Amino acid sequence: MQFDDLGLDRRLLSLIAHRGFEQPTDIQRQAIPVVMAGKDLLASSKTGSGKTLAFLLPAMQRVLRSKPLSRRDPRVLILAPTRELAKQVYGQLRMLTSGTTHKAALVLGGENFNEQAKVFRQSPTFVVATPGRLADHLKQRNVSLSGLEMLILDEADRMLDLGFKEQLDSVNAHAEHRLRQTLMFSATLDHQQVTEIAAGMLKSPKRVAVGEAERLHSDIEQHFVLCDHLDHKQALLEHLMKANVHKQVMIFTATRADTERLAERFTQAGYKAIALSGELNQASRSRIMNEFERGFHEVLVTTDVASRGLDLLNVSLVINFDMPKHAEEYVHRVGRTGRAGHQGLSYSLVGPKDWRSFKNIEGFLQQKLEFTAIEGLEGKFKGFKEKKVPNKKSPGPAKRQKTPVKKQPKAPKKRDKSFYNNVPVGDVPLAKKKTKPES
Template sequence: MQFSDLPLDHRLGKALEIKGFTQATEIQAQAIPYALMGKDLIASSKTGSGKTLAFLLPAVQRVLTKQPLSRKDPRVLILAPTRELAKQVFFQLKWLIAKHQLKAALVLGGENFNDQVKALRHYPQFVVGTAGRIADHLAGKSLYLNGLEMLIMDEADRMLDLGFSEQLKQINAAADHRKRQSMMFSATLDNAALHHLTQSMLKAPQRISIGISSAEHKDIQQRFFLADNVTHKERMLAHIINEKEHRQVIVFTATRADTERLSSLLKEQGLYSIALSGNLSQGQRNNIMSEFGRGQQHILVTTDIASRGLDLLNVSLVVNFDLPKLADEYVHRVGRTGRAGNKGEAVSFVGPKDWASYLSIKSFLQQEINFSEIEGLEAKFKGLRPPKKAKPTVKKSAGKSESNKGKAGSGTNNQGPNRVKPMQGTEVGDRPMKRKPRKSIQDNEE
């Protein structure tokens, strides 16, 4: 479907044309018409499917074409799980509204609170932020959402994983206008906590699911290698990065300490590498992502903080030095490459500590996984066997004679005359109910 086929305002069509966007992705083609009708929406699609525009275009269209419910409250609130993803959404929003007299504010944790208060006093129509900091502004009376028209939650499942359930409830309670429209985008719809959130925040939502989040990405070649230990992983990492030329590389680790250690190790080998982790200040993280985005650094070593939302088109290799604990997080990590039609490669190391995660990922992907080997770096580790199930033992009650069996009050093994023996005969529920024969009128007369 072409964007010109969608009932979008001509000013949005012009902005898309300038950017060279003509063909709508599947999620955009299905979600935008429902969103424009004002329906609540819950949608899932794989990473890199263009869902950001799927909610930004209807949001901007509403602000451009309809009267506000309130002159002071923001009209659209967009929530993201991480600061990096919120910033990316904000920058896409900025170019969509660049030619219009519309204001947007970015409200993130870890940044100056008072500066954000000043920005909110200018009554922006759009607020993009993280749930924790938005809740802080609600509590501090520097933000009111009574007149909010659209509440959009990007990567809602990730927000729940990060523990923002209470903040989302606070935001939902504050945005209490009966005409509010809500849209929720998630990697998966099969999540009990997400289902509960959907019931409490959305009204008869239209459900859209594009593909399967675990489906194989045709533009990404995935390889798995067995590893004996951390040293073995380090030797394989150096080999894979150097075996052919890659535009840019992201290496995912389990801990913050490992990001610094691996980055230093790669620098010693003459590779341009930089480390990103959650213990850095927001300014430091911004500088690191800016350097990597401009191509000043060849390799980014990071925790899961960079696994979602970042649109880095030059990443041609992703390495899972440690497998993630959550299977769907693997899909998001791998999705940092192979974007916008480019080919990518994803490599994962599986050591003894990664084995449980590997089994979870294998089950989630529902694909056959064959392990590759590097000549001269073959692993001795071949996987872990599942633990044997212990045979149940029957304990006899002390002091109870065989003659007591079957008698009432004879202990836990009591099988009195009124009890069902489940291992013998038929159960009571299988027997037809016996009824007394009904007397006829003739019988009564006699």
């Protein structure tokens, strides 16, 4: 199937062809016709599957081909869990709106609230926002959603995990009318809260599930390496950087301190490296990601703040210096490479402190993961043996205990009551008569 077969507007087809997209991905092929038919959609797909265009293309189609319900209110609202993902969606949206009269606004937490209020007064057609900041603007009545035509929730499971259910309910209440179409994308459809909120926000939705969220792309080659301690990890990290040909590298750590320390270490070694963590302010984070995306830096050392939503085509190597706490984050981290048909490579360093996380990932991926040995850097740590729980035999039916028989008191012995020389001797034992010694 080609994009031409989906019935998209010729202006959209021209933009798609200009970007080099020829055939729709699985999620695009299944989702776009459903959305263009006006149906609500509940969809899941693995990371890097092209789901962003799966909802942006039909949203643009609706805007280009139909009249607005309101000339003042936004027509399409896209909510994303993090600022990084919202920026990535906004970047692709700007590509589609270029050359049209339709404006797009990006509304993020941590940025100037009053400036965002001014943007709403310009009546943008599209709004891409994080749920917390949008809820704040709704409280201040800076924006109205009465004329909203399409509500899109990207990575709804992540938004719920981050505690945005109250904000999502608020958005739903402000845009509650029968003409609204709602699209919900989630990494998994088995998420209990996703199921609950979908029941309240979507009307008879079509369900689309492409692939399995816990599976990685077949074009990502993954390796796991056992290591003993921090110094061993750093030696392995430096070896992997030198041994593998790469364009750009992302290194994931557990703490901000490690991002800064490793970035400085690689800078001293001659690499163009930079650190990114969630504790930086929004302006710094935006600048760092923009510079990395444009190729100004070769190595990005980061926490999980950059594990989702970033479409970085030049990242050919991902290294987990520390294993993630949550198993699903492993898929998102490694999914930063091997995108858009490119080959990807990942290495995960597993030390004693990472063992439990490794076993959780193994269970999440539902496969037995093998370890790769690096010649000359083999470690002594071989993993922890799982404790075998003894199989306790189930007790059989309880044996019937015999009721103890009470002992009857013994009958008193009958004594001889006979008389001897008119003396009763029955009660007195007979004494043996002493013999007198002969004189």
